[in-house]
Amino acid sequence: MMVVAKVPIDISATCQQKQLELLFLSSSTKRSISITKTFFRRRKCLITMCSTSHMPHIESLEHINSVQSRSSGLPIMVNGSTGKMGGAVLEAAVSAGLNPVPVSFGGPEDSGKIVQVGGKEIKLHGPSERESILSSVYAEYPNLIVIDYTAPAAVNENAELYAKVGVPFVMGTTGGDRERLYKTVADANIYAVISPQMGKQVVAFLAAMEIMAEQFPGAFSGYKLQVMESHQASKLDTSGTAKAVISCFQKLGVSFELDQIQQIRDPKLQMEMVGVPEEYLAGHAFHMYHLTSPDDTVSFEFQHNVCGRSIYAEGTVDAVLFLAKKVQSKADKRIYDMIDVLREGNMST
Secondary structure, rough: OOOOOOOOOOHHHHHHHHHHHOOOOHHHHHHHHHHHHHHHHHHOOOOOOOOOOOOOOOOHHHHHHHHHHHHHOOEEEOOOOOOOHHHHHHHHHHHHEEEEOOOEEEHHHHHOOOOOOOOOEEEEOOOOOOHHHHHHHHHHOOOOOEEOOOOHHHOOOOOHHHHOOOOOEOOOOOOOHHHHHHHHHHOOOOOOOOOOOOOHHHHHHHHHHHHHHHHHOOOOOOOOEEEEEEOOOOOOOOOHHHHHHHHHHOOOOOOOOOHEEEEEOOHHHHHHOOOOOOOHHOEEEEEEEEEEEOOOOOEEEEEEEEEOHHHHHHHHHHHHHHHHHHHHHHOOOOOEHHHHHHHOOOOOO
């Protein structure tokens, strides 16, 4: 996750004026362009310090041993393991001491493929015979937790499969019919962690936003909101995180529709205007929310920039450990989200 520290320096009046001109253009087209340009210009006029996922992660031996003792070879099945997110989760899981079973599900094009991780081979199966395969794996590994990072179109079908077999699962895949998803799990009375956002720190930010919206409704009545979100070009849908944050702002009194979000998917714009490092064009999440008072004299800005996928992979590992604990203790509650995981504490990173 990118941490932005803004240190005031000598900013010329010209730079300030250009920012204001760009920020408060009235037409919808100019407003869309202004979000990105203003964001980019601010980066030039501020000293920015970044902490990204490619930097070395230093952990004590005692901490690593603690994580591995909690995982103790817990069997997991990562569906969607040929995808970048699934691959990142596999690596994080192996590092944490979890035990990937030698089977995984993917699309028709993945059938027969082999994924190698941590010296192990995982054979992928397509849609056919999934129920019998999963039932067999679950019988062999009764403590199994399934992790789903497949495709939005497969969310409901996959959840129905897990529910039918009775295997607990962690669903990080976005999209699908979410109401149907929750009903499927509830009707089957199985354990699951379902969250479209697995980044723990981002989830904490969302929780803070929800608390503010609940306790101070209407606090930003009349304010104008501009939203920019940049993700890898392969992400076709609108960010679920952006939707959640906007929902909070709406409760705080801001008038804003989802179609007003400025989505950036063009790599050239992402590098030149948004400031995404080239090595993270294929995997990033840069969000900016800018609020302006009705008379343009007050502004607030919320920003979170994520480079890479490690933040989501680490959160997924925590969700798996959390869910395994709930299954073992036969907890009354069956459906959880990442807020529940955060509240539990004892996280791996």
